[in-house]
Amino acid sequence: MSIPLEHDYIGLAETSSMERSPEKISSSSSSSPPRAIEGNNSSRSNNTVLNLKETELRLGLPGSQSPERKPGPVGVSLFGKDLENKSNGCSPNPLKNFVFGAKRGFSDVIDGPPGNWVFSVNGKSDVDLGKGAVLFSCRGEKNNTQQACLPVPTKIVGVPPPPKPVQENKDQVSTVNEHGSPPAAKAQVVGWPPIRSYRKNTVASNLVKNGEDGEGKSAAGCLYVKVSMEGAPYLRKVDLKNYNNYTELSSALEKMFSCFTIGHCSSNGLPGRDGLSERCLKDLLHSSEFVLTYEDKDGDWMLVGDVPWEMFTDTCRRLRIKKGSEAIGLAPTAMEKSKTQN
Amino acid sequence: MDSEWKRFRDSPNSEELTRRSSFPDEVLERVLSLLNSHKDRSSVSLVCKDWYNAERWSRTHVFIGNCYSVSPEIVARRFPNIRSVTLKGKPRFSDFNLVPENWGADIHAWLVVFVVKYPFLEELRLKRMVISDESLEFLSVSFPNFKSLSLLSCDGFSTNGLAAIATHCKNLTELDIQENGIDDRGGSWLSCFPESFTSLEVLNFANLASDVNFDVLERLVSRCKSLRVLKVNQSISLEQLQRLLAHAPQLTELGTGSFSQQLTSHQDEELKTAFSNCKNIHTLSGLWDVKAIYLPTLYPACANLTFLNLSYAALQGGELAKLLVHCPQLRRLWVLDTVEDKGLEAVGLNCPLLEELRVFPIDPYGEEIAHEVTEAGFIAVSNGCRRLHYVLYFCRQMTNAAVETVVRNCPNFTHFRLCIMIPGRPDYTTNEPMDEAFGAVVKTCTKLQRLSVSGLLTDLTFEYIGKYAKNLETLSVAFAGSSDWGMQCVLEGCPKLRKLEIRDCPFGNKALLSGLEKYESMRSLWMSACNLTLNGCRALAREMPRLNVEVMKEDGSDESHADKVYVYRTVAGPRRDAPPSVLTL
Numbered sequence: 001m002s003i004p005l006e007h008d009y010i011g012l013a014e015t016s017s018m019e020r021s022p023e024k025i026s027s028s029s030s031s032s033p034p035r036a037i038e039g040n041n042s043s044r045s046n047n048t049v050l051n052l053k054e055t056e057l058r059l060g061l062p063g064s065q066s067p068e069r070k071p072g073p074v075g076v077s078l079f080g081k082d083l084e085n086k087s088n089g090c091s092p093n094p095l096k097n098f099v100f101g102a103k104r105g106f107s108d109v110i111d112g113p114p115g116n117w118v119f120s121v122n123g124k125s126d127v128d129l130g131k132g133a134v135l136f137s138c139r140g141e142k143n144n145t146q147q148a149c150l151p152v153p154t155k156i157v158g159v160p161p162p163p164k165p166v167q168e169n170k171d172q173v174s175t176v177n178e179h180g181s182p183p184a185a186k187a188q189v190v191g192w193p194p195i196r197s198y199r200k201n202t203v204a205s206n207l208v209k210n211g212e213d214g215e216g217k218s219a220a221g222c223l224y225v226k227v228s229m230e231g232a233p234y235l236r237k238v239d240l241k242n243y244n245n246y247t248e249l250s251s252a253l254e255k256m257f258s259c260f261t262i263g264h265c266s267s268n269g270l271p272g273r274d275g276l277s278e279r280c281l282k283d284l285l286h287s288s289e290f291v292l293t294y295e296d297k298d299g300d301w302m303l304v305g306d307v308p309w310e311m312f313t314d315t316c317r318r319l320r321i322k323k324g325s326e327a328i329g330l331a332p333t334a335m336e337k338s339k340t341q342n
Numbered sequence: 343m344d345s346e347w348k349r350f351r352d353s354p355n356s357e358e359l360t361r362r363s364s365f366p367d368e369v370l371e372r373v374l375s376l377l378n379s380h381k382d383r384s385s386v387s388l389v390c391k392d393w394y395n396a397e398r399w400s401r402t403h404v405f406i407g408n409c410y411s412v413s414p415e416i417v418a419r420r421f422p423n424i425r426s427v428t429l430k431g432k433p434r435f436s437d438f439n440l441v442p443e444n445w446g447a448d449i450h451a452w453l454v455v456f457v458v459k460y461p462f463l464e465e466l467r468l469k470r471m472v473i474s475d476e477s478l479e480f481l482s483v484s485f486p487n488f489k490s491l492s493l494l495s496c497d498g499f500s501t502n503g504l505a506a507i508a509t510h511c512k513n514l515t516e517l518d519i520q521e522n523g524i525d526d527r528g529g530s531w532l533s534c535f536p537e538s539f540t541s542l543e544v545l546n547f548a549n550l551a552s553d554v555n556f557d558v559l560e561r562l563v564s565r566c567k568s569l570r571v572l573k574v575n576q577s578i579s580l581e582q583l584q585r586l587l588a589h590a591p592q593l594t595e596l597g598t599g600s601f602s603q604q605l606t607s608h609q610d611e612e613l614k615t616a617f618s619n620c621k622n623i624h625t626l627s628g629l630w631d632v633k634a635i636y637l638p639t640l641y642p643a644c645a646n647l648t649f650l651n652l653s654y655a656a657l658q659g660g661e662l663a664k665l666l667v668h669c670p671q672l673r674r675l676w677v678l679d680t681v682e683d684k685g686l687e688a689v690g691l692n693c694p695l696l697e698e699l700r701v702f703p704i705d706p707y708g709e710e711i712a713h714e715v716t717e718a719g720f721i722a723v724s725n726g727c728r729r730l731h732y733v734l735y736f737c738r739q740m741t742n743a744a745v746e747t748v749v750r751n752c753p754n755f756t757h758f759r760l761c762i763m764i765p766g767r768p769d770y771t772t773n774e775p776m777d778e779a780f781g782a783v784v785k786t787c788t789k790l791q792r793l794s795v796s797g798l799l800t801d802l803t804f805e806y807i808g809k810y811a812k813n814l815e816t817l818s819v820a821f822a823g824s825s826d827w828g829m830q831c832v833l834e835g836c837p838k839l840r841k842l843e844i845r846d847c848p849f850g851n852k853a854l855l856s857g858l859e860k861y862e863s864m865r866s867l868w869m870s871a872c873n874l875t876l877n878g879c880r881a882l883a884r885e886m887p888r889l890n891v892e893v894m895k896e897d898g899s900d901e902s903h904a905d906k907v908y909v910y911r912t913v914a915g916p917r918r919d920a921p922p923s924v925l926t927l
Binding site: 189190191192193194195196197198199200202203224236237 | 435437438439440495521522523549653654678702703704705706712736761763765794818820845846
């Protein structure tokens, strides 16, 4: 079974043999809702570690491994390492908008018979609201090990209030995990949402068609580009024409993607968005954590910030917030490229 | 009849007077033949034997909501004069791939009986049935009077079958092919209509992908003077559309092709003229790949528009707003969620007569949520469209308060289908379950016939439904409820319940068996991914011999677990065409 990757958005990496830089291990279990946890073949048995895992954001599906995830440094927060410790003070509310759970939460139909997800939840009938909590299921306090992952699809999704014990779902989780690695991106519940196949297929193919025409489906005057972030369950779109400079763009992206990082709070424990924007962009660009990159007309991935804003909006096809380690190799290339271009 | 009349005259004792109707049968039949609604006819047939007979002789159209509830022989025996048959087959959840491929609902057994008993059959309307090319060919050659074929959500056939229909049905007036699992082998079927063929009134091939020969289509449209419904597919360009409209300004329903060709200003003018000549269009659909810049060409045709189906047209909110200004008579609107709340606000502002709204998601799996509608849009519509009584709304977030507001604004809902696409999602502002939302719906909307619930729901929702939804006929439930009690509330409390479909809920045998008495008054019950066991289903089957209890097993699941259960009343006994994966208990 392939081991899914862990991505720690709140910078609470635990020590593991997976080449993670040991980071602050704060126990944020109390404040953050449990998350689905992807397993890896190490450190699971570590209880301390598991506490952290409870608070980590995961995208995974049982046994899933999304293609662009590479084993690598984890424990990176988008907006600065020094915010990690503050995650305790963060409210779980950003998760409210975290709809990804839904999609990610369902075991892959492609892989196994729909039955394999039947068990999830309904079967075991929790009567309380918390049954929902499975989505971000912290699978397990203790032994969750193996399984982890997975948001066993159950009914959840929304922001679960304090983590509910989900041990009862453990067995379910294991079943789910046994199903190998479905492509994370496409895991869905069979027949949900309830839309006729004909409509799903037609509209989907139209989406693709329009996407291929270029980013802007709208009339001239808008310049929508997709923005993706490593480990985020869904992409966003921004209209580059709405911004006049890199600062504004960064600030907007920060707002947009803040829901993916619990550690987004400022040092006062408050979400200090505006004040952080300058610093964050710098953090983005100069720290080794996350880097803002874009794909230009030639299909090359470049570091954002090198060229004048107008040139950037002309050539930018899509944006990507990449993990620091991957982007490091990128920067020199980007510099070379802009040198040759200029 | 004469003997009856004589008997009436000759023995007018009071018993016979009260027993006999005061009309001769022929008169009674004549009167009853004016009844169209099958529900009325059902009621009529229960009055007395005479009325039963008069009704059965005068009935020309039969509606069978579940093809397995009755056999073709029984139907033919009761109704000798049928000209038109409507049949529905698979459980509705087959639309969402929950029913195994080879489950059944094949039309052929019916055709074989019809060819003998109803040789003058004119119309066949099928929904969720399986129909093969062979059956289509058989149909086309066996019924010389055949006029009207409508296939919705069917599968098992290809465009070759359509070719057979086009070739052989000399009197065809309607060919309506919608959203089927059709094997599209090309558009040559359209060329099979003979040049002498002129009777077509309805042609709908909007959901077929392949190109058709435009010249053939144009000639067909121009010679079928009675054509009133034309819904073409994406392969038809704007320029071609203009030519078709020029031939058929009498159209009442139009489905355009692709709406995005680059037009010269002359062509643009011509198109606008063509639209303005179509004074009778009340239904508009298609608009595939719509480029908003061409929408103004159709404004002239929108004055009488009552139904606008934009569910395949990805319009933005502002674009929709501009279009709606020209559609003051709109009663039904279907859109994609690309219009967002902004578009829905425009709906509220411009469509005071709106009765039905459906909002479909362009991207149900939400990889890139660039567009969506929220509770704000829902409220905006309800503020402006007080006559709204049918809603189908796909969204990712909702609040109890919003739904309460909506039903306060629009208390006349008959169909309320809210799909919060994230299973088990609570009210996102309060984190509470959505119980109160649906409670408000059933309390306020006393005429509610159809309800689909979603979001995080406890048994309380079902208590509300059982207590208040006294007119409810169809209920769809997914990922909801806390215990058997929920389902029991519904089964005990909703006297008019006919269809209950449940998936992924914690309802078990106890709930199933609590409805023993109920299922015979219902058309069907579907339960999948619940807590049913084979034993529970067996118990049901044992107690209620006039129900068919079908269990569909999944591979690799627990032996005793009943993964998918379909229960329906029938007078035809257990069916004999079930595949091995379907167990009839």
